[in-house]
Amino acid sequence: MKGRTMIVLALLVMLSASIPAAFSENDNLSVDYIFEMSSDGCGQLMIKDTMVLSEPGAPLIPYRAASILLPVDAELKDVKVKTGTPLVQTGFDLPWGQPPCTFSDTPVTVGKNEEIYGSDNLYPSNLFDVIGVEYCRGFAILNIHLYPVQYQPKSGTVHFYESMTVEVKFAKGSRNKLYRGLSGDKKDVAKIVDNPDMMETLAEEPIPLATEEYIIITSSTLVTTFQELADWKANYVNGASVYDTTYIYNNYSGSDNQAKIRNFIIDKYNNYGTEYVLLGGDIGVVPYRGFYISTGGYTDSDMAADMYYAHLDGTFDGDGDGRYGETTDGVDYYAEIAVGRAPVDNATEAAAFVDKVIAYEQMDKPERVCLHESRVGSNNSPDARCLAWNCDNYIPSGYTIEYLFEENGTVTKDDWRAAWAAGPIAVVHIGHGNTTVYYINYEVGGTVSWYTTDVSSLTNTFYPWTTSVACITGEFEDTGSDCLAEYYVKDDCGAIGALYNDNYGWYMSNDACALSGEFCEMEVRACWNDGYEKLGDILNRSRYYMASSAQSDSYYRWCFYERNLMGDPETPCLTKRTGGQPDDTVTITYPPNGSTVEGTVTITVSYTGSIDEVRFYIDDVLKNTDTSAPFQWNWDTTLYEDDDYTIRVDGYVSGTLADTDSVTVTVQNETPSSWVEITYPADGQTVSGRRVTITASASEDIDTVQFYIDGVLRRTDSYAPFSYRWDTTRYSNGQHTIMVKGYDGGVFKADDSITVTVANYSIALLSWLVLFLPIGIIYRKR
Incomplete structure (x- = not known):
């Protein structure tokens, strides 16, 4: 079992990279990882960006989930890891991991594995594991787990490697079919890899000539209703369209309707720049794809997984047996686009959903969050407050945080209604649950259950997004009744979006926040720490953190598959959108400011509002006028001396100047002197x-x-x-x-x-190891 950010010893991961600008038949790159001590400022020692290798009965050991960007067209050949001389100290008895448990079962506690603890063999025996190569928007990402700590249990000896260098050997391969090379793609992928400088070796490509950034897929009877939402979105995205499933089924190939929809989305992604897809209807309108997953004695052969429409590499059925999502099926763990679902069945429900989204996007966004705790075990063992304490690390200091804890007294239904009515931007829930209910209180003062039938009693006028670890509260494929997530989103109060589980949630007997809780935590991290405010981006970004864990561990894979978004994926939760027509603006999208250019350069421009004419200037001299979108001009830089130049574009509406934008670039056509x-x-x-x-x-x-x-x-x-x-x-x-x-x-x-x-000064080389003792503490208390 791999997971959990932990307090063991401080490993502040600092990165540098040696990256080739080009590669031949066989080439190499290396990334250096340096692990150092660091305090969180509260007197406790933290591992930054580090997880825990947690196998039942085996020592708890930290690992770094490394993500290394490979060159475009690269094919992996070999991976090696080099280390410095380890620091060694004896006299430690490290605690051991516990087995995972669903939130519907009673947790089991195991003792230490005597075979491991009675041996002096190094644990883990290897310094790294190659998890595999995944693709995100066509960029190849090598996932590796690095183990900077090894343990000899019998003698209580710890080996700590302060530095590790990953050396990757690769050869020229084929380019991924989903590679677009767009500036936005490069920026997004650079944020999730350890060697973002690799992006500097990749040339940008022009934006697509036609764009449909936002797409709604629905039935022919709901097209008119959802067109109102598309018209609203068109004010804020670069193209918005509605397509009915009949058109898709008739014009795209696939083994079934789900495959046809996915192939349609792939086409729009590749050729029209699509970033967000709203599935405009419940499963009777837009079918779901069921995944197969088995772990811990449980099997779900039809887990509803809308990630099928967002993760676009492969088919998810590589062996062709009709069972999707098996480990042998070439599962894609990185999303290309963001997908959400409007769980509506008819025009009335669709109209209510559309009105709710448009109203929400125009609301002022409060600086308030509700972090909830309902016990998951008797006497609060393990402590369920950990989820709130882990999440509040990412909430900005100016926010008001309501800690709605069972430990502070019985959480009643009135308390729950009041917490929502207070106007939080997000509600984070932990507790047991089922399709139509979850506990908001477990033991103190008795069990308090919140049912789907209670949702209509909410009176909140601001709609938060909500996330939970609870079992089955997001099981939207049940045709008999709506799940709790659907009720929240369809209610005229309730939530704007819900990130809930389609099947069982998981945790560990020594950690209530492991597994499912980590996904909730990463959603909060994505929103406030990473700056991803759109609901679909929050889901995708949180999954990126968990990708290598899901690749290598079936419990995490279960949790990965079952997270779905009920709500609009393009809806921002931190900023307010003004109603009506957007401002008339122009923005130079290529070349980037400060870049070096040569030869003929295509200057591209994006716009909002009613811009109908764009004029292109070089150093204030008018060079071209374009009166039809997409606005662009091919600049022949060979007619200019090597120097710095300012590109300016003026946008006009009916002959009146509306906006201007400029960038400065360096023309370099001649070979410069060496330096x-x-x-x-x-x-x-x-x-x-x-x-x-x-x-x-x-x-x-x-x-x-x-x-x-x-x-x-x-x-x-x-x-x-x-x-x-x-x-x-x-x-x-x-x-x-x-x-x-x-x-x-x-x-x-x-x-x-x-x-x-x-200027070096003598220090106690291994004094840091005394800080290894509080390994059992896995969250920061407040």
Whole structure:
């Protein structure tokens, strides 16, 4: 079992990367991971971006879920991990993991595995596991689990590796079919990998000529109703359309209607820039795809998983047996688009949904969150408040947080109604549940159950989005009745969106917030820490954090599959949209500000409102006028000297200037003179420690940089960005000279040098290990 952010020892992961600008038959890249101690400011030691290897009866060990971006067209050949000399300390008896449990079962506690604890073999036996290569918007991402701590149980010996270098060997392969190379794709993927500098080696491609950023799929009888929502969205997205399922079934191929819908979405994604898809109807309007999943003695052969329409690589039925989502089916764990569902059955319900979304988007957004706790076990064991305490780490300091805890007294239905009426932007729930009910109170003062029939008693005038760990509260495929998530979204009060479980939620006997709770926590993190405010993006971003865990562990895969969004995926939850026609604006979308260009450059422009004419200027000289969208102009930079230039566009409406935008770029058509420069550390700087990363930049012709310390060659790096990790503890305190030399095809071109001062001080090498003891504490208390 892998998961849980934990308090064990502090591992602040700092990254640097050595990445080739191009690759041939076989090539390599490397990413350095450095693990250091860090405090959370509350006196407890945290692991940042680190999870726990938690197998029942086995020692709890931290691991880093590493995500490494590979070059476009790369095919993975080999992975190696190199480490420095570990720090070693004896005298530790690490606790062990417990088995997962559904929120509908009684948890079981196990003792330590005597075979493991009676041995002095290293645990884990390996320093890393290759999880696999996944694709997100056509970009290849290598997922690896790194184990910076190994344990010898019998002697109580801990080995801690302060640094790890992942070396990846690859060869030229084929480009993924979903690769678009768009600026937005690059920015989004760069946020989820450990080596975002790789993006600098990939050329941007023009935006699609036609765009439908937002699409609604519904039945022919509901098209007119949902068109009102599409018209509203068109004010804020680059194209919005409604399609009926009959059109899709008649014009797209597929083994069944679900496959036809997915192929339609793939077409729109590839050729029309689609980012958001609203499934406009319950399962009788837009069918769901059922996934197969089995773990912990439970099997669901038809788990409703709308991720089928969002994760667009492969077919989810690689072996062709008609059973989707099996581990052998080539499951895609990274979403290309955001998908949500409007759980409506008729025009009346659809109109209410449309009105609710439009009204919500125009509301002022409160700075308030409700974090709830209902016990999941007797005497609050394990402590269910952990979910609130984990989530509140990500809530901005200016927000009001209501802690609606059973530990503070019985949570009644009136309390629940009042919490919603107070106007929180989100409601986070933990407790047991079923299709039409969940507990809002478990033990203190007796059980209090909140049913679907209670939803209509809510009086809130602001609609929060809500998330929960509760079992089966999101089982929308039940044709007999609506689930709790559907009730919340369809109610005239209730929620704007619900992220609930289609089947059982999971936790551990020693951690109420493990597994399902981690998905809730990551949804909160995505919203406030990562800045993803649209409901579908919140779901996708939270899943990105859990992708490698779901790849490698069936319990996490279960939790991954069952999360669905009832609600509009494009709806923002943190900002207010003004009603009516948007402002008339123009924005240069290519080339980016500060970029270097050559040859013929296609300048592209996006617009809002009623812009009907765009004029293109170079250094205030009018060069072209375009009177039809998409607005663009091909600029021949070879007619200009190499220099900096300002591109300006003016947008007009019926001959009147409405808006302007500009960027500055550097034209470079001639081969520049060669140069190399040390970018870190600075000349005269004082440095210390075992991991001072010296970095250098160079002109494009330079393919190799050599690093010298006091005239002695220490590293030759042939992959930009060029770097060398210098262990200053091997040198005397005082001044030292760093020199770099740049080469092109073995021919010396340029050099640079600086002088720095080394100042190291003696410390107790392994004093940090005493902090390893509070490993059983897995959340920060308040």
